[in-house]
Amino acid sequence: MLEFNNQVVIVTGAGSPKGIGRTIANTFARQGATVIVADINEAGIQDTCDFINGQGHSGKADGKVVNVTDKASVDELVKYIMEKYGRIDVLVNNAGISQKVTVEDMTVDDMKRIFSVNMFGLFQITQACVAEMKKAKYGRVVSLSSVSAKRGGGVFGGAHYSASKAGVLGFSKNLAREVAADGITVNCVAPGLINTEIWKSLPADLVKMVIDGIPAGRPGETQEVADTIVFLASKEASYITGEDIDINGGSHMD
Ligand SMILES: NC(=O)c1ccc[n+]([C@@H]2O[C@H](COP(=O)([O-])OP(=O)(O)OC[C@H]3O[C@@H](n4cnc5c(N)ncnc54)[C@H](O)[C@@H]3O)[C@@H](O)[C@H]2O)c1
8 A cells, every 4th residue: 555654645536525626635644645625615625624534544634724716815825734744745736626617608708717726736836846846756646537528428518628627737747847856646537427415416317328438338437547646645656757648538638
């Protein structure tokens, strides 16, 4: 088992009760980390922390409200962690928003809203955390892109979502080059359809259409995403950087 004893891991967007972030945070705590559950949703943070801390893991969860689009809020989060724990080993950029809309109907405000979280927010918190990782000469950044960055056409998203998630890939590859000599790796995962609440709410005919396009014949599980992220965030993945790993049951291969 990959171990994260004494490491501090931030997972943004981990306050969604049925989301991917909660499983990611739980997996890191299971493997010994102190996980900072960072979300804009305060009640969700509490729920995730209670869940994780009730599992009897060797690691633990600590919650902190953050709005990744607000620089002051991001700076406060980093200050809180550095004062309390003195280190940030891993940042998982999981917070993200989506909207189903065609380009024809999309407004500039729609575009700005999606980019403000998925791209600018990601930039803001990554910049703040990498500054601390550089001082320690160690760090791991793993960001959630999406299959829709590569092939377009999300069931839940629009072109602005695809563009923002493609931006995450380019941003990460560039940053990976900038900080590789500082012992910091920067990677992405690109999930396809994952078995979260929104998936369960889809009509049966749409579910069938989507599943027919997945060679594995099923959606992915949040644990399958979390396990890939934990590997990329481990000490063992020290020579992997600027990479993006597809987690999509074969629905897109590149
Ligand atoms: N679910 C899927 O099938 C799927 C597929 C590919 C990629 N992804 C990506 O994985 C990530 C998680 O997806 P999910 O389905 O679990 O999402 P989710 O909606 O369940 O969770 C997202 C979380 O982000 C938080 N958040 C939103 N704006 C924020 C902000 N400004 N600051 C801090 N937190 C904020 C929300 O409160 C929420 O808890 C997202 O980046 C998403 O784009 C999901």
